[in-house]
Amino acid sequence: MQSYRKLARNNKSKSAMSSVNASFSQNISIVHPENFFIIGLTGIQHSGYYYIFLFFTYFISVIGNSVVLLIIALERNLHSAKYIGVFNLALADIGETSALIPNMMKNFLFDSQYISYNGCMANMFFVFLFSSMQSFTLVVMAYDRLIAICLPLRYHAIVNNTSMILMTLAIWAFNTFVVALMVSLINRLSFCESNMIQSYFCDHGPVFRLACNDNSMNKIMAYVISVLYILAPMVVIVFSYLAIFLALIKITTWEGRLKALKTCVSHLLLVGIFFLPVCCTYIAQVLLYLTPNARIISTSFSYAVPPVLNPIIYVLNTAEIKDIIKKMIKNKSAPIRENISK
Template identity: 35%
Template sequence: MHEDVKKNMKLQWRPRDAMEYLLNKASGIMWAATSKAIRVELHKPFKKNIVMPQMLNMELQDLWATLDFALSFILFRSFMPLFLPRQMEMYTHACGMSNLTRLSEFILLGLSSRPEDQKPLFALFLSIYLVTLLGNLLIILAIHSDPQLQNPMYFFLSILSFADICYTTVIVPKMLVNFLSEKKTISYAGCLAQMYFFLVFGNMDSYLLAAMAIDHYVAICNPFHYVTVMNHRRCVLLLAFSAAFSCLHSLLHVLLVHQLTFCASNVIHHFFCDVNPVLKLSCSSTFMNEVVAMTEGLASVMAPFVCIIISYLRILFAVFKIPSVAGKRKAFSTCSSHLTVVTLFYGSISYVYFHPLSSYTVKDRIATVNYTVLTSMLNPFIYSLRNKDMKRGLEKLLNKVNYQRL
C-alpha cells in the first residue's frame, strides 16, 4: 500500500479503530483457518502410501494459490466497504480511484417513458396487485381454517402464496409510485435492498415448487408411506432449507454488486432493480458477477428445476402402470395445476436470464412482468379452479365470513 496511506492509518487510534482492527484480524484468522482446513482435505487422498507426481503437486498448488487470491480479493472488496469504510477510502485513494464516487441514487425508466402511458399502466398494475393480494390471502386463510386441508401439499401452497405476496410487494408498490411521479428515483441502498428481497422470494418460489413436486411424487408413487415420509418435521426442514439457501444466494449476489463502481449513467432501463440491468451500468469489470451468475446462480435455479423434472418423470412412469383410466385421470389432475405454474415460472425465467448480459432488451422487461407479477396473480386461480378441495375450502371460508356478518 502507498506510504502516505500507511502513515494516515497510524495517525489516530480510537475505540472504532480498535474494533476495526479486531474485525480485520478476526476475518484474517478465520480465512487462514478455512484455507488450512481445505488444504488438509485436498491432501487427504494422497496420505495413504500414494505418491503424488511432482508435476501434479505443483499444478495443484498453483491452482490453490490462484483460488486463494481470487476469493481473498472478493471478500476484501465485498466486506471492507461495510466494516472498514475509512480504510476502504484510503485504499481507493492509493489505487488512484478516488475520482470514482459511488452513486447516491438510480433512475428507474419503467415499462414506458411516454407520459400518456403512465396512468393506464398505473390502473392496470394496481388492479393486478390488489387481485394478487386478495387471491393469495384467500388461499392462506382457506387452508388454515379448514382441517381437511392440513396436509403437506396445502402447507407448501400456503407458504407459496405468502412468498408471492412478498414477491410482488417488493416490486409493484415502488412501480406504482413511479407511474405517478416525475422523479422516478430509488436510492442506492433502496436499490440493493429491493434486489436482495426480489432474489430471496424468487428463489423461495422455485424451491417451494420443487418441494411441492416431491410431495406429489410421494403421494402418487408411494401413497402407503406418504404420512411418514412427508411428516411435519420434514416439511419444516424443506421450508427452512429453502429460506436459508435463498437468503445466502441473494446475499452473495448483492455483495458482488455492492463492490462494483458506478461512475457513468445512473438510469436503469427496467421497472425495478434487477441484477442484469444494474450490471450494465457498472464502469468496473462485471466478469466476476457474470461468472458467479452463470455457475452458482445457474445451479441454484436449475437444481429445483431438475428435481421437478425427475419427480414428474417418475410420476409419469407410475401413472402408466395404473390399469384404470379413472385412476390415470385423477393422478394427472392432481399434478396439472402445479405443472401449469412451473411452466409459466421457469419459461419466463429461462427467456430472461439464460442469455448474455449485452443482449438484455425491452422484450426482457415485458417477459419479467410475467414471472414477477402475472404468475403471482394467476397462482390462486390455477390452484383453486382446478382443485375440488380448494374450492370446498374457499366456499367454507366465504360462508363463515357471511355467517359472522349476519
C-alpha cells in the first residue's frame, strides 16, 4: 500500500515538474541577435576573382534586363500576352540579382560581413520572392506556348492581356504570402548560440539551423518551398511540353512543325538555364559530399547566371525584339552619318 502511495507521489511530482517546465518554456522570450555574420566566400582562395565575375554578371544582368523592360514598355507592338511573361521575368531577374549581389560586393569591398537581424529577414524575403517569381513565370510562359500550339484557334480567347495580367498578379500575391510566411516562421526561433550563417546571403536553411529551439516547422517549410518552387514547376513544364510535342506530331508538314517548335526554343533555353544548375547542385549535395564553400559557390553561380543569359536569349531568338533594336540603332546612327557627310 505504501509503495502505491510513493508511486502516486512520484507521479504527481513528475507531472508538477513537467507542468512547471512547460510554463517556464512558454515564458522564455525569443532571443534574436542584433546582427548575423555572413561567412560568404571567406576562406576560399582567390575569391576576389569570383567577386569580379559576380560584379560583371550583375552589371550585364541589370543592363540587359532593363533594355528588355524598356523595349516592351515603349513598343506598342509588344503589348501582348506573350511579352507580359517576358516583362515579368526580366523584372524578377533584376530584383533577384539586386537582392543578392550588391550585398555580397559590400561584404567584399568593405570587409563588412555583418547584417542586422531585420536586414537579414528582408534579404531572405526579397531573394526568395524574386526567385519564386522566376520559377512561376516560366510556368506561365509554358502555359502560353501550350495554348498557342495545342489550341491555336482559341489562343486569343484564352490567353489575352487581361488574363495574363490577372495570372501574373495572382502569382505575385501567392508568392508574397508564402515567402512572408516562411520569414515569419524564422521570427519564432531563438538564436542563443551561433550567429554565423554558412552562406553568401541570409539563406533560409542555414539560418533556421542556427536556432536553439524547435525548428521542425521551418524544416517542413523548407521542403514545401523546394517542392513548390522547384519540383512542381518542373513537373508542370515537362507535362506541358509532352502535350506540345504530341500536338506537333499531328502537324502534317515538317515546315509547320519547325515553325511551331521555333516559338518554344527561347522558353526551353530559359527553363534549362534556370532549373539545370539548381538540380545539379541538389544532386551533387545528395550524391556527393559538398563542403560549405563548394555549396556556396555552386548555389551562387546558379543564382547569378540565369539573369545574365535570359535577356540575351530573348533578344537573339525573338525576331520582334531584334527588329526593334535594329531600328533603334539605325535611328541613332542616321544623325551621326548626316553630320559626317556635312
